Amino acid sequence: MTQTANVREFNVEPELDSKTIHAIPPCVVHDTPVLNVLDESVHYGDWRDDLARDGYCVVKGVLEKEKALKYADDIKDWLEGFGLGYKRDDPSTIREECLPIIHQKGLLQAYGATHESFTWGVRSEPAVIDAFAHLYQDPDLICSFDAVNVSLANRQDLPANGAWPHQDQDPERGGLRCVQGFVNLLPNGPEDGGLLVLKGGHKVSEEYHNVFRNEPRDFRWTNEMYLFKETGLKWLADRGHEWVKVDAEPGDLVLWDSRTPHYNASPKKNTDRFVVYVCMLPVSTATQEDLIRKKELFEEQHGHSHWPMALQPFIKAFLEPQRNGKPDPHNTWKPRQPPQLSERGYKLTGIPYIKA
Numbered sequence: 272m273t274q275t276a277n278v279r280e281f282n283v284e285p286e287l288d289s290k291t292i293h294a295i296p297p298c299v300v301h302d303t304p305v306l307n308v309l310d311e312s313v314h315y316g317d318w319r320d321d322l323a324r325d326g327y328c329v330v331k332g333v334l335e336k337e338k339a340l341k342y343a344d345d346i347k348d349w350l351e352g353f354g355l356g357y358k359r360d361d362p363s364t365i366r367e368e369c370l371p372i373i374h375q376k377g378l379l380q381a382y383g384a385t386h387e388s389f390t391w392g393v394r395s396e397p398a399v400i401d402a403f404a405h406l407y408q409d410p411d412l413i414c415s416f417d418a419v420n421v422s423l424a425n426r427q428d429l430p431a432n433g434a435w436p437h438q439d440q441d442p443e444r445g446g447l448r449c450v451q452g453f454v455n456l457l458p459n460g461p462e463d464g465g466l467l468v469l470k471g472g473h474k475v476s477e478e479y480h481n482v483f484r485n486e487p488r489d490f491r492w493t494n495e496m497y498l499f500k501e502t503g504l505k506w507l508a509d510r511g512h513e514w515v516k517v518d519a520e521p522g523d524l525v526l527w528d529s530r531t532p533h534y535n536a537s538p539k540k541n542t543d544r545f546v547v548y549v550c551m552l553p554v555s556t557a558t559q560e561d562l563i564r565k566k567e568l569f570e571e572q573h574g575h576s577h578w579p580m581a582l583q584p585f586i587k588a589f590l591e592p593q594r595n596g597k598p599d600p601h602n603t604w605k606p607r608q609p610p611q612l613s614e615r616g617y618k619l620t621g622i623p624y625i626k627a
């Protein structure tokens with residue numbers, strides 16, 4: 272169930288002082304409805320209580336452990352299949368020459384990863400779809416065509432990922448508008464890198480952005496993102512909000528409110544981190560134009576950010592992996608095979624909801 276965006280008192284007229292000029296990001300997108308689905312005063316008796324209170328939650332065992340590990344094996348097959356030399360049992364091959372190009376944040380948005388068999392397999396798992404349908408109390412959903420995260424342990428040739436606290440929602444558009452997530456595929460404990468969240472940070476998001484509205488903002492590729500600075504992080508810490516490393520088992524679904532400050536850290540020990548990002552919203556949050564754009568992206572096997580209504584198609588000029596200073600010839604932007612979707616998986620593309 273959704274409601275239209277008419278409840279953002281904090282967003283009626285942003286009060287910028289006359290000296291403030293924020294650079295306009297290259298990708299500015301239309302507004303989306305505030306979701307009327309989580310109320311902290313309600314006792315749901317499940318993980319929605321955690322999500323409403325803390326701004327994140329772990330939905331345990333959405334996939335059986337064996338199934339999650341099989342998806343992780345599929346990703347290793349895929350990495351080996353590039354023929355560059357990576358072998359899952361040979362640590363000397365965990366380096367750039369032997370792998371597709373993966374930067375230190377672990378995000379793989381090129382190489383067709385968005386539409387690979389394992390990515391669509393995870394998105395289409397009935398239990399994953401059911402979790403989002405439960406959250407929104409709505410069976411008609413669309414899903415993001417987003418990335419996977421392949422953070423290999425013991426990468427000697429990459430610096431550790433520094434903290435990059437951000438929220439994936441426009442600071443001028445408050446309220447709960449999106450719940451992001453990933454399905455975790457490998458054991459992920461305190462030393463294994465992964466997601467850090469600022470617990471409860473979603474609840475002060477609107478107040479925060481009113482306070483920091485006039486602070487200069489760093490470059491961001493889209494308006495639906497905000498990067499926190501030391502000043503803002505101190506403000507949040509002074510209000511008692513703490514960073515939490517989210518641990519998860521293979522098959523757990525991790526969800527967070529897009530207002531919750533978060534970032535990911537590199538593995539510190541010997542366990543790889545593999546996740547498939549999954550974000551779903553009711554199809555009613557998308558316009559027909561959104562769905563038509565999403566159809567075109569699906570047919571081109573192109574990706575977009577976590578916003579399921581395809582607000583932000585990936586910009587190849589930003590994402591093109593470079594090998595020895597040139598575009599990597601191993602990146603065709605296509606999966607090995609066009610995706611084969613179940614009927615339920617196909618509905619997530621939004622195509623069946625396009626009116627003739």
Ligand SMILES: [Fe+2]
Pocket residue numbers: 437438439533
């Ligand atoms: Fe993010």
